[in-house]
Amino acid sequence: MDTALVVVVVALALAFDYTNGFHDAANAIATSVSTRALTPRAALIMAAVMNFAGALLGTEVAETIAKEIVNLDAASTHAGLVVVLCGLIGAITWNMITWWFGLPSSSTHALIGGLLGAGLAGGLGIFWSAIVDKVVLPMIFSPLIGFFLAFFLMVGVLWLVRRASPTKTMRRFRLSQTASAAAMALGHGLQDAQKTMGVIFLALLTAGWADPDDGIPLWVKLSAAAAISLGTYSGGWRIMRTLGRKIIELDPARGFVAETVAAGVLYVNAFWLHAPVSTTHTITSAIMGVGATKRLSAVRWGVAKSIGIAWVLTIPAAAAVAAVCFWILHPMLG
Template structure:
């Protein structure tokens, strides 16, 4: 198949991934604000979509990590081909759709990197991946960032309830809700600076691999704009399934907790974006919500839900790598193989969409006050006094 056609196909699939990243990660910014009633669902996703687009233009450090760091470059250029990148994206998109259907806030970041790593290993060998960069800028931030964000949210929530006498002081609840409008907006802006850049990096890597762009260069303006629009549009669609999990099922989120969680998330993501760390914004926000739950009652977190989320975190990268590797093996055989992978990817997407339509979750299911399910851990919970 002509290289230009393959590159075009990769760019299209990359933007599809960016779109799925948008609706998959809407919950990162707006779940707690919607759950506490600080923002209406449709207003929340509109604000988030616009700020995701704006955030895409703020920095390109993460994009450079993706395009120039993970895949090794040699004298003749990168060792990965557009076909392999296409296969990796297929793995990432299918995993995103799987976890979206399950309402599981897994990492789109790790799905993307897992897919690319699996495809690169199968197509170009283990030596094509710089595992030092993977460890320092992906794995380590994945472990540390949710702990840092969760700790900050825990302390901030504890302090907020202390200062406002468990949020019962006159006007305090309303004040925190107004504050959530700002803090949730900051998370959306931060999300754009981190997650939109990952797709920019993939497209840039494809253009370098195909010889359309010089080795070591950053994303072009049209790439930044296209990725910003794709993730913004996906965000506006609204990932209600995952938003329900983050906003209602992890802990019974109230406005002071939501404000603390969102502020901790925004700070962690923005600092990491500046340093070029391609961290998982999903893990950061989930860690913040857990910390906020602990900060209020010291134990009122539904650990069964947290366990499911943690399992998803652990499984995401290897699962996407497996799908990406298999897709690379098939797509690299011939043009027919490439077409087969494309058809299977479309069929998978249609299947998940059809299944989701049978048990729809809408904005109405996540709006208003949080109603987290009862858990046996709640019996051990004690109000901060």
């Protein structure tokens, strides 16, 4: 039974990674497509390749997911695997709901919420201190930093090009967006694919199929990278429309600045803080920041409010689904 559960968890984790790819594909390419810097197909191919590359750049975020969310040491192998399974079900369910309504919610926080809900339902210990330091605080500060950094950087860019030819300037920024979109896609792979690696590694550790001192197996890294790349290539058109057009009509200069700032925030959190931050929150807040430089009313705050509500609900909603799944599946599989 436990062997079958491990196989199911790994398969479901890769399915989550795939949904993460098409759910969050818009994070990397919506601005470039909406400003016509890249065609949709070219943008998807580029994002898929860079997602794959980013997934292989490190394992710090994956280690955080595997070791600093839920304490499975006191649980039986069977109970631990059911917790991971139900956490994934909660995350995938919330991803599909928000994708259907075109809301750019956080796959990161859906996964963390799912693990928390299943862990609490199973009576397991939670690493609350690590969650506050590496989930809650980055969840609050990353969007704020993204918004204000994008705002002030955009103000600086506007001042630098104030006397330049608008046509030539926008053409240059449109070309520059190829690089900034690639950087954003690399950061997305660096952050989001690692979370799937962490979940698979957590399942393997629970079953005794991996040694924590040996690190994450290569096959886990490659399979997670491939799944998120395939998901990205399949596209996420509903959410792309929200990010690229419904929040604000972006021009190439604002798209370039938003992507550059968001990518920088992702890299800092991954390499230095080892914090699993939301690529969705980061790029959305950066888009709002550059949009506010036109005028505050240029940002469609009603859409932003809907996105904000989805952000707030993500962790508790995914946790609730995962907890209910645990209460149903644990007796059935036990």
